[in-house]
Amino acid sequence: MAFSIVLDRFLNDSALELAASLDLEFKSTNLQTTFQSYLDQEDQKQELLNDILKLTNDYSKLSDKAFEPICNLTLHLLDILSTELEIEIDSSLSTYLINLCQIQSSSLIKSNSIISILSNIFNFLPSSSHLRIEVLQNILSIISRDNLKKLISPLSKNLNTWLNNSNATEDEFKSIYIQTIELLYLENQLESIELFKSFISSKSESLQLNDYKNFFIKSLNCNNNYIDLNSLNLNSLQQDQILFELLNIYKSLDLESYLLFIENNKNQLINYNINIDNLTYKLKIASITKLASNKTQLSYNEISSNLHISLDELELFLINCIKLKLISGRLNQDKQILYLHKVVKLNTIDIQDWKLINEDLSNWSNKMTDLKQFIELLQNKKGKKISPPQVIQIYHQQKQELKGIKEQLQQEKDKVLETSTEV
Known part of the structure; x- marks a missing residue:
């Protein structure tokens, strides 16, 4: 029929x-x-x-x-x-x-x-209907019950908007988010961690120690991806001395301190269900960004010694680093050298970064002062035609400069892709 x-x-x-x-x-x-x-x-x-x-x-x-x-x-x-x-x-x-x-x-x-x-x-249902919360809960329940994990990713995309529009309570918001994160982790670990990060950023007041521990351990166990945690406030982990110490070592990319920490706390970390072998490999991959910072080349021996990677495994290791886009460069097998073109910075802010940040803040402050003066000028000269303020002129000048920088970056990106292909 x-x-x-x-x-x-x-x-x-x-x-x-x-x-x-x-x-x-x-x-x-x-x-x-x-x-x-x-x-x-x-x-x-x-x-x-x-x-x-x-x-x-x-x-x-x-x-x-x-x-x-x-x-x-x-x-x-x-x-x-x-x-x-x-x-x-x-x-x-x-x-x-x-x-x-x-x-x-x-x-x-x-x-x-x-x-x-x-x-x-x-x-x-209307977007403001609270009944939408119940529908979501039932969908998640069926997905969990029947292991339909492939359906969870599309649902997670608009979760924040749906819950806010439906006036979800704090408990409902947290419950639905955590359940979605857990289901998504089975299908796409990296996507799940990103969803967890956004949840922490927007709803940190509703989280408890176990929630932060759950997030941190998931981040540590997440495939071969090093998760940058520098933007998150995870100070609640201070209540767990072992995890908080590991967090600080993880963020600092101090490989030697990490290896010593693992040696002294291996049994306790196993109780946390942390995949130590996976984590160690990720820390080594991420640590190359620190080792290669401000350098144009590295010898194989230097990389092997600092990252505790055997020479037999080194080239495969470096190719993986390039695939993960942590570095871009070219391997010279005859000379046993890695020539570097670009290095990503992870969890580090050096003195040069602080200088740039200070300059940006100073420029922003000056622009706000100019804008204030412009507004005062308008108030005093109502109806009179006046020239554009300096802040507007600077804006148009910077817009042209940024256009040139964008074109230059695109050219550099094209070169990186060419060199990566050579590898």
């Missing part, structure tokens, strides 16, 4: 189509007669609504093929009846939602089909 939904259909047509579809699925002939009797009387719309909601209890008996079109038609009818009865639809949708989520994975209906209908309900 083919199913179709036309959203501008009249109530009678939609109700009778639903009844016919359910009679076919349930091997019955009663619903069309019952629904027709309701439709014949103007004051029976509430009874029709009640019957439709009761029938959703039996939607677990539907075939997977019929499930989605019947559920969408039901959603359409709930909308029509709520409008004609002049009642809030949230109450009906809440009952409908409960019945849908009671459908077990052992039924004939696929979990993807249930999530599809829940997504339609979510999109049907």
